[in-house]
Amino acid sequence: MRTVWWSKNRVKLIDQTKLPFKTEVLEFRDYRKLARAIKEMRLRGAPAIGVATALGIALGINHSKASSFRELSKELDRTIKTFQGTRPTAVNLFWACRRMKKKFRENRGKSPKEIKRILVQEAKRITQEDIDCCKRIGELGASLIKKGDSILTHCNAGALATAGYGTALGVIKKAHEEGKRIKVFIDETRPRLQGARLTTWELKREGIPFTLITDNMAGYFMKKKEIDLVIVGADRIAGNGDVANKIGTYPLAVLAKEHKIPFYVAAPTSTIDLRLPSGNRIPIEERNTREVTHMGGRALVPKGTKAANPAFDLTPNRYIKAIITEKGIARRPYRQSLRKICGW
Amino acid sequence: MRTVWWSKNRVKLIDQTKLPFKTEVLEFRDYRKLARAIKEMRLRGAPAIGVATALGIALGINHSKASSFRELSKELDRTIKTFQGTRPTAVNLFWACRRMKKKFRENRGKSPKEIKRILVQEAKRITQEDIDCCKRIGELGASLIKKGDSILTHCNAGALATAGYGTALGVIKKAHEEGKRIKVFIDETRPRLQGARLTTWELKREGIPFTLITDNMAGYFMKKKEIDLVIVGADRIAGNGDVANKIGTYPLAVLAKEHKIPFYVAAPTSTIDLRLPSGNRIPIEERNTREVTHMGGRALVPKGTKAANPAFDLTPNRYIKAIITEKGIARRPYRQSLRKICGW
DSSP states (O other), rough: OOOOEEEEEEEEETTTTTTOOOOEEEESSSSHHHHHHTTTTSOHHHHHHHHHHHHHHHHHHHHHOOOOOOHHHHHHHHHHHHHHHTTTOOHHHHHHHHHHHHHHHHHHOHHHHHHHHHHHHHHHHHHHHHHHHHHHHHHHHHHTOOOOEEEEEEOOOOOSSSSSBSSSHHHHHHHHTTOOOOOOEEEOEEEETTIIIIIIHHHHHHHHHHEEOOOOGGHHHHHTTOOOOOEEEEEEEEETTTEEEEHHHHHHHHHHHTTTTEEEEEOOOGGGGOOOOOOOGOOOOOTTTTTHHHHHHEEOOOOTOBBEEEEEEEOOGGSEEEETTTOOOOOSSHHHHHHHHTOO | OOSSETTTTTTEEEEETTTTTTOEEEEOHHHHHHHHHHHHHHSEEEEEEEEHHHHHHHHHHOOOOOOOOOHHHHHHHHHHHHHHHSSSSSSSHHHHHHHHHHHHHTTTTSSSSHHHHHHHHHHHHHHHHHHHHHHHHHHHTTTTTTTEEEEESOOBGGGGGSSSSSSSHHHHHHHHTTTOOEEEEEETTTTTTTTTIHHHHHHHHHOOOOOOOGGHHHHHHHHHTOEEEEEEOOOEEESOEEEEETHHHHHHHHHHHHTOOOEEOOOOOEEEETOOSSGGGGGOOOOTTTHHHHTTEEEEEETTOOBBBBEEEEEOOOOEEEEEETTTEEEESHHHHHHHHOOO
């Protein structure tokens, strides 16, 4: 299953706001429209946002009418700026911008036509690399899963959050493929219900048994000893191992600690932001509070109700048992282990 | 504001499934229909369920055609059994049954007509006592609130959860009346959104400033030091101070402990079940999973999705800083303090 991909000079993606009821593929020729789709969360998940950004930059450059390297360079900066204005927390977006810009600079002097070809190729490579990363994360992570484990996951860190396969769900899928007879608890993940809409949809396709719960039920099932471990994705990991992820992740980490249940994070190294010494500097996106007060266009609450809608929270490194990346499993102290894994 | 009351040989109540959009009053002549309304959560909240049960028993007896004490006694048992089959967790229901039965027995030998009058009077007294209890809980509890405190509450422990005024919201209302300039965070409380629908509606009427959040956001705001204390109601309190309350209460207690924030429970003594040595024996109601998978008749999830729906969870006594009752504030060790308060 593919989430976002390059096809005949266009970028295509599955509209995740329509799932699980309709599998609708959107086509983009205009990178600005793709950027808007990211903002509207038609595609979400940090690795998927990174890939879509790389493909979007290639799209912008590929359709550019610029006739010189200088003009193309300006076009690139505009394109990058547009994507950087979409979602502030997922660092993969900024990583993809840097990587595309680096490739562009390395090819200074080549013709615009040649550079276009190279950037499209680079974006396609980033797409494939993301899938390969997920598969490797799955393999490494599955070694942490025991036969019969009951696993809690939050939000969607699956194929839909990446170019394909998934991070936290990659681990779950691989453990399932290995015949470990796992069971999964899926947090519905308010306000946008990515768990209820997307993770259920993915696990159903894979034939992995699961139970959907509301976010506030995790403690109940941990206390009943029905959950053996927690595994989630990440939107940004600071140099010390602090993790920003979907709102509601931090309470799960606290509950896991209270119940002595291991709490794992699975993410590609492109999610690691070594320049940030701690998670406190990770910008947390605040989204429209209508996501909380309305559902499917219908108000849930009295008119004029004030609400809050931080889209992510921060889990301090001390709650995290291990961070599973495609280059290895990092453990405390993360300042050392993450640097080693990233080759810094 | 009244939630449930006796009026001209009928029981009336506000249909809480219609709030906040419609204030519809339902009228009952048939106690079985009232019992069904409790099961469907048209009225909910442990103290309100207790009051509705007392009024419902009076309703059943009052309309009975029994011509002897013996027949009336059978009728009473049938009525009580019907109410006892509605919701298993809220102990106030069983408390109300015992109290009505006691009053009935005390009047053995009187004419059916006289007994009917006495039981209606007793149910009305229970209604008024509940309001008085809440006001006293409010007064006692407000002493724990400091000027400018930011208070998190879960579900609805307000006027709508009682005959009037409320328990946890009674404390909040009283602190507000005393000019303490408090602010409130309201958990939306999935799956039935009592926080989003009912607590917002009540606080808006009172002019108390509040912010609605999804259940999974509480940890984020505690970590940002934006919450000074948590106060919730209770559906049943065991002899050792373990508290069963709306699903999602326990994770808040764990988070409060982690952030060194006091966690208070406010409830009338009719919610205390001294016969239970610990909370482990409190029956936890499992409700239809459609409450999780659907909203307003619309599916949120892929067809055939398996879900869980425990309606309550259990908070062990060690997480609870104090239990505020109408007869005093109980503190650890609760086994002693609760007995003293209940006069055992």
